[in-house]
Amino acid sequence: MKGAGMNRIDQRFATLKDQRRTALIPYITAGDPGPAHTVGFMHALVEAGADVVELGMPFSDPMADGPVIQKACERALKHDVRLTHILAMVEEFRRNDDETPVVLMGYLNPMERMGLQAFAEQAAASGVDGVLVVDMPPEEADEIAPLFKEHHLHSIFLVAPTTSKERAAIICAHGEGYLYYVSLKGVTGAANLDVASIEHQLDSLRQLTSIPLCVGFGIRDGDTAAAVGQVADGVIVGSALVSRIAENCDRPERASDELKALMSEMRQALDA
């Protein structure tokens, strides 16, 4: 368990700020292609330059995800991967890495089914630092937010290009750790990026909050990472990594190598 001090996410962003570096945040789905591989993948991502690891909690109905992450959920759920298993993965990861922040990302129903109290307690005990509940906007977070706070878990929220000024203010008031700015209209895995418009939106968010602004959706290689890295405090990459896993389902060693290769490419591009 972490000490009474700062949340690992805050610590990590403070360090990055001192070093004037942009955070590189990979996302993979827990249990994809099988539960035995996740912890190894997490370490591989960190080795190749990840600053924060986002771990997806698979759900049968991932409404906000594109086909790549939908299929990852299906692969994981074939093994009946549950939240308790995912928390055990984080615990195992923590045995060799007590520094890298871990953020869980998923949908509300599995957490409710486990019990929000139990989930918050056990997530904190396993070494989770933040939780992003995709289908829970701040207006519906009355019950969950205080539980997360009590257990020193950061509540991470999404902001979209379509989010109104009034809503952005509400989200910024609730958001902790970092804000996840969705760079385009659509689901995860979609393509086209417009860096100028992202910059414009991030500027107006900076009027509302001082927490780091990270950008996800549409970042897939060194070039897109570098472009967005110019304007954001962090870049989040999901579908591009998950596709590497999908292509190498029966060769997890190779999947791990490809994850590392993509992460290194992005790390170098960001640090150049």
Added chain:
Amino acid sequence: MSKFSDLTRLPDARGHFGPYGGRFVSETLSFALEDLEKTYMSLRNDPDFQAEFDRDLAHYVGRPSPLYHAERWSRQLGGAQIWLKREDLNHTGAHKVNNTIGQALLAKRSGKPRVIAETGAGQHGVATATVAARLGLNCEVYMGAEDIQRQKLNVYRMRLLGANVISVESGTRTLKDAMNEALRDWVTNVDDTFYIIGTVAGPHPYPLLVRDFNAVVGREAREQSLAQIGRLPDTLIACVGGGSNALGLFYPFVEDEGVHMIGVEAGGDGIETGRHAAPLSANAPQGVLHGNRTYLMSDEGGQVSSTHSISAGLDYPGVGPEHALWKDVGRVEYVAANDKEVLEAFRELTHVEGIMPALEPAHALAHAKVIAPTMRPDQHIIVNLSGRGDKDILTVAKIDGMDF
């Protein structure tokens, strides 16, 4: 004032029906929903909008639909008088069109050139394709691959109407997955696309507006009942998938405490087998899916369960949030009818009254068969005959070993 008057004032400003409902969506959808809410709230009490809606219902849909006294069937069952609210006679053959007419008017006012829909049995898809044709809107309908197989006629009908039917291969390949896919489409194309949801589920304001557009069913039935029976009915029965035809019939009677209401869910192979689509009558746990909190069939890990029903239109693991509340406060009794009973009721009404019901309302008929004989001949039941059976002929034929 009735002890149920409070129910008429829901949902609250954030779309909650007691602990149910709400707007549990990704931030990427918030804007579209706020926008829709604004549009609808500004038109909800607008006399011009209402007049246009009423005109379309009268001249395009063919309302009011009759309240028909099924005398022969009532006599045969030997108890209460059974009356059928003939939504099967609507243009396109089901109650679904009441809602699509309303939402199409909203789409028209919002100036969006494209509409999308999800569909299970295909009735909502057909109704959407129909209004889209009439208004010259592009239309794409998401439908689970499994439902495309069992509702081939409706798929072809939608194509004839000019809609593009998109097969959904993810998850259980039924209605819930079609809804996921439609929501994904909507977040991607929100600038030019209006999403016409087909039942009283989904995020706020959908449960509210779909109920409002279907409440014409209950308003008519109430008046017809006073005129034809001379008083309010004793019992209302409707099938419940997402719950739109049931809410449409029930809502205008909610304060009439003497009117007993029964919602009939899909019992599939039987509640005890676990192969059903009856979250309310099986007492499924609370959960969150498609933007609202409700009773939701899910496994211990919180993954949404696959459901089973002979009727594609009821094959859904959740239920509209207003029904969840009405169950808890005891306003409506929820029961299930299993596939076998449903087929019997389908055949019986066809033989005895010459009316072939869709398999969805055949669930309501199956329950009428159970309770009518326990009631007196001076008591009256209204069954919502939410749609006609043409679309199900191939399904029934297959059960009878026929192949066309």
